[in-house]
Amino acid sequence: MPDIDFQRLPRHIAIIMDGNGRWAKRHALGRIMGHQKGVEAVRKTVRLCREIGVEYLTLYAFSVENWSRPDQEVAALMSILRQYLRSELAEMMDNQIRLNAIGDIDGLQAPVRKLLEETMAQTAENRGMVLSLALSYGGQDEIIRAVRRVAQEVREGKLAVEDITRESFAAYLYTAGIPDPDLLIRTSGEFRISNFLLWQSAYTEFHFTEVLWPDFDRKDLLAAIADYQRRERRYGLTSDQLRGGASS
Numbered sequence: 001m002p003d004i005d006f007q008r009l010p011r012h013i014a015i016i017m018d019g020n021g022r023w024a025k026r027h028a029l030g031r032i033m034g035h036q037k038g039v040e041a042v043r044k045t046v047r048l049c050r051e052i053g054v055e056y057l058t059l060y061a062f063s064v065e066n067w068s069r070p071d072q073e074v075a076a077l078m079s080i081l082r083q084y085l086r087s088e089l090a091e092m093m094d095n096q097i098r099l100n101a102i103g104d105i106d107g108l109q110a111p112v113r114k115l116l117e118e119t120m121a122q123t124a125e126n127r128g129m130v131l132s133l134a135l136s137y138g139g140q141d142e143i144i145r146a147v148r149r150v151a152q153e154v155r156e157g158k159l160a161v162e163d164i165t166r167e168s169f170a171a172y173l174y175t176a177g178i179p180d181p182d183l184l185i186r187t188s189g190e191f192r193i194s195n196f197l198l199w200q201s202a203y204t205e206f207h208f209t210e211v212l213w214p215d216f217d218r219k220d221l222l223a224a225i226a227d228y229q230r231r232e233r234r235y236g237l238t239s240d241q242l243r244g245g246a247s248s
Helices: 020-026 031-052 064-068 071-094 110-122 139-155 166-170 218-229
Strands: 012-016 056-063 097-102 129-137 183-186 205-208
Touching (some): 020 031, 031 056, 031 071, 031 129, 031 218, 056 064, 056 071, 064 071, 064 129, 071 097, 071 110, 097 110, 129 139, 183 218, 205 218
Parallel strands (some): 012 183, 056 129, 183 205
16 A cells, blocks of 8 residues: 555545546446446545545536537436445445535436435535545536636626735635535546636646546545655745745
């Protein structure tokens, strides 16, 4: 197991779960089987994050672009989401996990949205970890939505232009009240963030792995955390400034 300092864990981990389709193809299975196998990786990841004390976990489950996939695949993904919500509620309650959702939730099919909202309501008082599912989510759409809300409040006289700051703007995002991710993991060997948490990842550390999402397990998550802990997060400062010395 990688050498992990459990006193310096990333507070918030976000994951782009990529590679379900390639995993299915590699195993001569249909794409839907790949998505079903990916749920097992979700379950393992949520359990491990809760076990070691990660406070926030955000999973990119369904993007706005995913609506353009074949109807059969979209329907299967919605069905898998409903099955997941039903099967994991008891564990969320037992482990004090609060379910959250970010994205255009109103765009989800009514039965899915209803079950999602019910699950969020049932877990609302849990304080152990916040699990956010990004559903019908797009980072650019999120920013445009926030800009429109800000513009509306300025027009109505509820907000002064000079009061718009990075901090105040963040309150209009889907992730209001959630700290920005410290670590973002992308599986399957792709090196892009695919319209995910564009505003929030300004100072996030990135970890890319060749592992396909259905194969992502405990050792892979711990390896990503170990990689994160080897880095120095400077936020634009010098190393000397962080250590209290002279800048160079």
